[in-house]
Amino acid sequence: MPATPPSDKALVPFVSVENMMKLVHHIGIEPMLRGLADYIEQDFRRWDLFDKTPRIASHSTEGVIELMPTSDGEVYGFKYVNGHPKNTRNGLQTVTAFGLLADVSNGYPVLLSEMTVLTALRTAATSGMVAKHLAPKGADTMAMIGNGAQSEFQSLAMKAICGLTSVRLWDIDPAATHKTAHNLKGLGLNVHVCDSAESAMEGAQIITTCTADKQYATILTDNMIGSGVHINAIGGDCPGKTELAPGVLHRSDIFVEYPEQTRIEGEIQQLPPDHPVTQIWEVINGTKPGRTSAGQIILFDSVGFAIEDFSALRYVRDHIGGTDLYLPLDLLADPDDPRDLFGMVQRAAPVA
Amino acid sequence: MPATPPSDKALVPFVSVENMMKLVHHIGIEPMLRGLADYIEQDFRRWDLFDKTPRIASHSTEGVIELMPTSDGEVYGFKYVNGHPKNTRNGLQTVTAFGLLADVSNGYPVLLSEMTVLTALRTAATSGMVAKHLAPKGADTMAMIGNGAQSEFQSLAMKAICGLTSVRLWDIDPAATHKTAHNLKGLGLNVHVCDSAESAMEGAQIITTCTADKQYATILTDNMIGSGVHINAIGGDCPGKTELAPGVLHRSDIFVEYPEQTRIEGEIQQLPPDHPVTQIWEVINGTKPGRTSAGQIILFDSVGFAIEDFSALRYVRDHIGGTDLYLPLDLLADPDDPRDLFGMVQRAAPVA
Numbered sequence: 207m208p209a210t211p212p213s214d215k216a217l218v219p220f221v222s223v224e225n226m227m228k229l230v231h232h233i234g235i236e237p238m239l240r241g242l243a244d245y246i247e248q249d250f251r252r253w254d255l256f257d258k259t260p261r262i263a264s265h266s267t268e269g270v271i272e273l274m275p276t277s278d279g280e281v282y283g284f285k286y287v288n289g290h291p292k293n294t295r296n297g298l299q300t301v302t303a304f305g306l307l308a309d310v311s312n313g314y315p316v317l318l319s320e321m322t323v324l325t326a327l328r329t330a331a332t333s334g335m336v337a338k339h340l341a342p343k344g345a346d347t348m349a350m351i352g353n354g355a356q357s358e359f360q361s362l363a364m365k366a367i368c369g370l371t372s373v374r375l376w377d378i379d380p381a382a383t384h385k386t387a388h389n390l391k392g393l394g395l396n397v398h399v400c401d402s403a404e405s406a407m408e409g410a411q412i413i414t415t416c417t418a419d420k421q422y423a424t425i426l427t428d429n430m431i432g433s434g435v436h437i438n439a440i441g442g443d444c445p446g447k448t449e450l451a452p453g454v455l456h457r458s459d460i461f462v463e464y465p466e467q468t469r470i471e472g473e474i475q476q477l478p479p480d481h482p483v484t485q486i487w488e489v490i491n492g493t494k495p496g497r498t499s500a501g502q503i504i505l506f507d508s509v510g511f512a513i514e515d516f517s518a519l520r521y522v523r524d525h526i527g528g529t530d531l532y533l534p535l536d537l538l539a540d541p542d543d544p545r546d547l548f549g550m551v552q553r554a555a556p557v558a
Numbered sequence: 559m560p561a562t563p564p565s566d567k568a569l570v571p572f573v574s575v576e577n578m579m580k581l582v583h584h585i586g587i588e589p590m591l592r593g594l595a596d597y598i599e600q601d602f603r604r605w606d607l608f609d610k611t612p613r614i615a616s617h618s619t620e621g622v623i624e625l626m627p628t629s630d631g632e633v634y635g636f637k638y639v640n641g642h643p644k645n646t647r648n649g650l651q652t653v654t655a656f657g658l659l660a661d662v663s664n665g666y667p668v669l670l671s672e673m674t675v676l677t678a679l680r681t682a683a684t685s686g687m688v689a690k691h692l693a694p695k696g697a698d699t700m701a702m703i704g705n706g707a708q709s710e711f712q713s714l715a716m717k718a719i720c721g722l723t724s725v726r727l728w729d730i731d732p733a734a735t736h737k738t739a740h741n742l743k744g745l746g747l748n749v750h751v752c753d754s755a756e757s758a759m760e761g762a763q764i765i766t767t768c769t770a771d772k773q774y775a776t777i778l779t780d781n782m783i784g785s786g787v788h789i790n791a792i793g794g795d796c797p798g799k800t801e802l803a804p805g806v807l808h809r810s811d812i813f814v815e816y817p818e819q820t821r822i823e824g825e826i827q828q829l830p831p832d833h834p835v836t837q838i839w840e841v842i843n844g845t846k847p848g849r850t851s852a853g854q855i856i857l858f859d860s861v862g863f864a865i866e867d868f869s870a871l872r873y874v875r876d877h878i879g880g881t882d883l884y885l886p887l888d889l890l891a892d893p894d895d896p897r898d899l900f901g902m903v904q905r906a907a908p909v910a
Contacts, residue, residue: 215650216575222888223568223735227906235903262614266662271634273625276614282623286636286658288665294896298567298664302890306638310618312650313640326899355893358900382897389900397877528645536574538654539674541707544646547678548710548741551587554579 216540219532221235221319221522229522229531230323236366239359241525242331243338243367244294245517250335253487255279256513258464260354268292274512282308283516285321292467301325307519310345317523318535321515326520329510330359334367336506339410340496341436341459346371351403351425352417352441353386355378360384360414360440365395368412372396378417391549404430415449416440428453439473440508448473450505457516461486461496463514472507484505568892572728573671573874575885581874582675584881586720590712593877594683595690595719597869602687605839607631612817620644626864634660635868637673643760653677659783659871669875670887673867681862682711683869684815685790686719689764691841692848692856693788694814698723703755703777704793705729705738712766712792713738717747720764724748728758728766730769767801770793780805785853791825792860800825802857810857813838813848815866824859835859 221229224455230238248333249256259276263273269290276283287303294300303321308314315500337345348364350357350373357375373395377383390397400406402423407413413435415425426437428451439448450473458482469479471514486506488494499502526532541550572580601608609629616623621642628635640657646652660666660715689697700716702709702725709727716722725747729735735751742749752758755777759765767777778789782805789810793801802825812835814820821831836859840846842877849856878884893902896899 218763220887224888224906227815227903228908230903231907257612257616262611262625262627264609264627264634264662265564266629266631268663269665270658271662271665273614273627273628273636275614275625276831277615277618277623282616284625284638286660286667290663293664294665297896298666299893299896300890303664304889306668308638308640310616310623311620311642312624312645312648313621313642314650314654315638315656320891323899323903328656335824350854354897383872384896385898385901389898389904445689535572536576537672538657539575539672541651543737544649544651545706546737546741547675547707551579551675552741554576555583556580558846 215314215549216536216538217314217320217480217534218537219526220535221526221532223320223323225531226320226323229525229529232531233361233525234528239327239331239334239366240517243335243363245521246328246332246514247335247490249468249513250487250490251518252278253378256401261512263533273531274515276512277310277518280310281520284550285512287321287325302519305515305519307523314383314452314538317519318537319519319522322550323371324518325515326356326359328362328419328514329356329423329440331367332361333360333414333506333508335441336486337364337436339439340504341368342434342497342500342505343413345436347374347410348408348414349374349376349406350386351413351415353382354416356440357386358389358555360416361390361395362393364412367503370395370412373473374398374400374406374408374410376400376403410435412436412438414438414440417449423449424451425449426454428457431457431503433503435503437503438508439504439505445470446477452476457503458503459484460505460507461489462507463509463511467511468507468509471509472508473505561832567748568665568888568890569665569886570670570889571788571800571878571884572887573669573878573884575672578675579676580878581881581883584883585877586608587714588616590673591683591686591715591718593678594680594870594873595687595715597873598680598684598866599687599842600732601611601840601865601869602839603695604630610633613864626867628864629662633872634662635871637864637867639673639677647776658872659875667889669871670889673873677867678708678711680866681708682715683719684866685712685792685858686715688717688813688838689720689788689790692858694763694786694849694852697788698763700764700766701726701728701758701762702738703728703758703765703767705734707766708768708792709738710741712768713742713747714745716764722764724750725846726750726752726758726762728752728755744745753778762786762787764790766790766792769801775801776803777801778806779803780809783809783855785855787855789855789857791857797827800828804828807857808859810855811836812857812859813841814859815861815863819863820859820861823861825857826859870881
């Protein structure tokens with residue numbers, strides 16, 4: 207008997223890097239950032255529903271490989287992500303990622319997707335969504351400190367979601383700034399190349415830090431931060447890596463995604479474990495105040511949480527229908543009779 | 559500038575269900591079972607090297623979705639597997655699985671593979687490898703209690719690895735036994751269809767139990783078990799699911815994969831947490847005795863462990879080279895300049 211082709215249930219839609227990039231252009235990067243921010247906000251609003259587990263990390267001397275699972279009771283998702291700081295020396299990415307969604311009711315995967323590009327988008331969308339809630343009203347200028355892979359995404363997300371009109375770039379490496387300025391050309395933002403972190407902050411109501419060194423760095427010192435700003439601290443995301451001077455933390459009201467994780471990985475690893483923080487989801491659903499005065503310094507100590515990946519995968523799942531931007535992957539065995547897996551294998555034998 | 563195709567580093571070999579079945583026929587099922595058993599034995603021999611974590615489970619009322627990661631310090635692997643007992647009512651598999659290997663030194667995935675078929679093979683190969691070490695010398699007859707999806711794989715693994723010549727089938731559902739007997743026809747085993755568990759055990763030196771009900775069942779009662787047998791208990795693999803009467807456990811010397819997991823999921827969940835067990839890997843590397851007398855009753859309380867999946871994925875990785883049985887999957891973003899992810903996305907824009 208010839209092998210029968212797999213049924214629809216056995217085929218998992220796969221979004222490759224190439225198709226993810228096509229999806230970005232199909233939707234448009236700013237509408238997609240806004241859409242992702244909406245999905246993330248929806249999921250933050252129903253935070254209590256989620257099964258929240260700290261990421262499961264496998265550490266080595268060279269880096270870390272992590273699995274970040276979560277579930278809302280109907281859909282299960284996880285992201286695979288690595289972090290290998292020395293990879294760039296060999297022409298490899300520091301971080302690569304992919305993710306999966308599955309149906310909780312039967313355990314069958316429903317989406318497999320690249321997540322290197324998608325994580326860049328969701329990180330920026332999260333920053334924009336949080337700034338919409340916490341940045342000073344009318345904020346139109348951002349200092350972008352650290353002009354690596356995330357900098358253009360951050361700039362466009364703040365434009366798309368918060369109405370940013372100007373971005374002021376600075377990086378310790380002028381080539382990085384040049385790259386970011388070049389990439390942002392013609393995309394509707396006034397781009398200023400600055401020669402110091404201090405000058406980048408002139409007139410900025412939003413300050414985004416996104417640097418890469420794994421150390422206790424001091425990108426922002428206490429005297430650099432004026433009243434009323436929104437600090438969007440993206441780059442610190444593991445133990446032993448921070449970007450802000452403790453003085454800045456003490457002058458700020460601090461907002462986080464998931465305190466259990468942020469206290470290990472975020473800027474607040476520098477603070478006592480009982481230092482008060484507010485969870486973003488409580489601001490979004492109205493149970494805790496966000497910004498309460500114009501002079502208040504607000505710090506979003508962002509580390510990235512599994513629910514944001516879940517939201518991003520949901521967004522992709524909901525937007526690939528009717529496109530040819532996915533490949534049906536024969537990932538699941540699907541015998542006609544579930545007890546007859548062996549018979550399925552036998553029937554796949556080449557015809558003699 | 560047109561988008562450049564992804565580099566080799568960005569492409570992850572993917573083995574679909576169809577290609578896994580072709581690989582089985584390309585290698586031959588018995589040589590493949592022996593090869594898998596060798597890989598598993600190699601990895602059990604270096605057990606101490608492995609990063610061992612209990613599986614990470616997401617439970618729901620309908621079932622469970624689990625991630626099973628491990629690493630030997632050079633290669634990282636994980637398996638995604640679900641367990642949804644009611645799935646068969648809807649024509650779906652109770653268990654589906656896929657797995658991944660990655661390079662610990664840079665975090666890049668090196669293999670993505672279906673694991674529904676592969677798990678069936680590795681489970682049988684593990685049983686065969688363990689029976690080779692612990693079954694009575696010259697064992698040639700197996701009682702196969704429970705004739706579901708695993709039964710043919712178990713029978714052939716015992717033939718390929720331990721020299722089994724006869725299998726005695728019994729299942730509460732005669733249709734299941736008929737299916738297994740039909741599938742095993744012409745594969746070199748004497749197949750006996752039996753009308754009770756007791757009659758299946760006549761003359762059998764190896765007794766394999768592999769039943770599916772999630773309950774404290776008693777497939778084997780104390781009076782059914784004569785001296786000297788090797789009991790290969792496969793089917794109990796979660797809390798609340800066992801197959802053997804406590805009396806059988808008390809008369810047996812018990813061997814397990816990973817006690818921390820087996821005490822939760824295996825037959826020994828019925829015993830006090832300090833009941834003595836021997837780890838298989840200690841028998842294989844010679845630090846603990848295996849079978850010490852012909853009359854000894856040995857129980858392999860098998861639950862399946864992440865290292866077996868790791869071994870199976872290594873085997874597949876090492877055997878797809880030079881074949882066309884995999885698809886290079888564009889899973890990882892690979893910009894020319896790792897800091898220029900945005901530029902890579904921009905260059906993928908459709909030409910106007």
